[in-house]
Amino acid sequence: MLLPSVPVTRFTAVRLASLGTKVRAAEADIPYAGSASRATLVIVGADMSSTIGAEETFCVATQPLADVNGSASYLGWGWLSISVPNLIVILVMILLFVLAIVLPFPKDRQNR
Amino acid sequence: MTTTRPDLAVEHDGSSSMWTSRVRRRWLSTLPPDKLLPDRQPAYVASWIYVFGVLTLAAFLVILLSGLVLSFVGPAWYHTASVGRFINSLHFWSVQLFFIFMVIHLWGKFWMAAWRGRRALTWMTGVVCFLASLGTAFTGYLVQTNFDSQWISFEAKDGLNAVGIGAFFNVANLGQMLLLHACLLPLVVGVVVVWHVLLVRRHGVVPPIDAVAATDPVQDVTETKAVS
Numbered sequence: 001m002l003l004p005s006v007p008v009t010r011f012t013a014v015r016l017a018s019l020g021t022k023v024r025a026a027e028a029d030i031p032y033a034g035s036a037s038r039a040t041l042v043i044v045g046a047d048m049s050s051t052i053g054a055e056e057t058f059c060v061a062t063q064p065l066a067d068v069n070g071s072a073s074y075l076g077w078g079w080l081s082i083s084v085p086n087l088i089v090i091l092v093m094i095l096l097f098v099l100a101i102v103l104p105f106p107k108d109r110q111n112r
Numbered sequence: 113m114t115t116t117r118p119d120l121a122v123e124h125d126g127s128s129s130m131w132t133s134r135v136r137r138r139w140l141s142t143l144p145p146d147k148l149l150p151d152r153q154p155a156y157v158a159s160w161i162y163v164f165g166v167l168t169l170a171a172f173l174v175i176l177l178s179g180l181v182l183s184f185v186g187p188a189w190y191h192t193a194s195v196g197r198f199i200n201s202l203h204f205w206s207v208q209l210f211f212i213f214m215v216i217h218l219w220g221k222f223w224m225a226a227w228r229g230r231r232a233l234t235w236m237t238g239v240v241c242f243l244a245s246l247g248t249a250f251t252g253y254l255v256q257t258n259f260d261s262q263w264i265s266f267e268a269k270d271g272l273n274a275v276g277i278g279a280f281f282n283v284a285n286l287g288q289m290l291l292l293h294a295c296l297l298p299l300v301v302g303v304v305v306v307w308h309v310l311l312v313r314r315h316g317v318v319p320p321i322d323a324v325a326a327t328d329p330v331q332d333v334t335e336t337k338a339v340s
Contacts, residue, residue, distance in 0.1 A: 089212065097216050100160035107158070
């Protein structure tokens with residue numbers, strides 16, 4: 001899924017890569033395209049012929065909420081070890097349970 | 113054409129000794145139509161916590177339908193084609209929602225002691241359904257036909273062999289796991305779910321604890337606190 005094209009300088013793309021953002025270009029000969037880490041922001045270059053610092057047009061892909069294909073992070077306290085995704089699911093379930101008890105249920109129209 | 117034969121008249125008034133007649137009378141006395149398909153529920157049912165049972169059922173239906181599609185078209189399709197990957201993901205994520213809804217349903221029923229009022233069998237069928245669902249989900253992870261399923265099966269086999277059931281429940285046997293996942297276990301879950309729902313219809317939705325304290329603990333409060 002691509003967002004509308006946004007102007008991004010070559011410097012910005014290099015800086016994103018240095019910050020750990022995965023930068024991928026449509027053309028293979030883009031010097032600053034590469035995968036600096038497992039970050040997920042993808043920048044697809046359109047015109048790579050301009051000089052450094054010139055403003056160019058890129059298509060920036062949306063950043064996924066989570067990398068579900070990667071390895072999960074784990075949290076541990078002594079003997080207890082739990083993955084972050086499992087912890088998130090449990091917390092969401094507890095939140096849903098509490099909301100289901102607290103939130104008022106909409107009344108039937110006939111009984112209003 | 114009408115008939116006046118006395119034996120037919122006896123059959124129609126419900127006193128026939130035929131097994132079909134006896135089953136019908138038993139069914140109607142146990143679960144009359146107004147209990148099987150009620151159009152009113154007690155006032156206490158108007159709470160979000162009572163929604164999670166039917167949400168579990170809805171997720172279960174999505175699992176069955178998406179699984180049916182996957183079984184007909186096969187892994188060569190659902191691993192490569194975009195629609196196949198969508199249906200595969202639909203099957204996976206509906207399972208996640210199924211368990212989330214079922215566990216919240218379980219929490220709600222546990223804290224309202226839903227086994228009260230002769231509902232022990234309803235509670236136990238829920239327990240069996242939960243355990244059978246765990247087995248179905250586990251075999252589902254084993255038949256993904258990818259590296260994840262290989263990893264899970266070879267991690268699981270040591271534990272299962274250690275408790276002595278690896279000889280007849282071999283997680284590295286794809287054919288066995290596939291048949292269990294697509295045939296036997298869904299059938300068990302489906303039958304127990306229908307039984308569970310029929311028991312809920314028969315005994316009614318369990319009332320809150322304070323509502324029971326004010327009434328007969330065995331008698332449903334359906335009539336006394338019905339939404340009017």
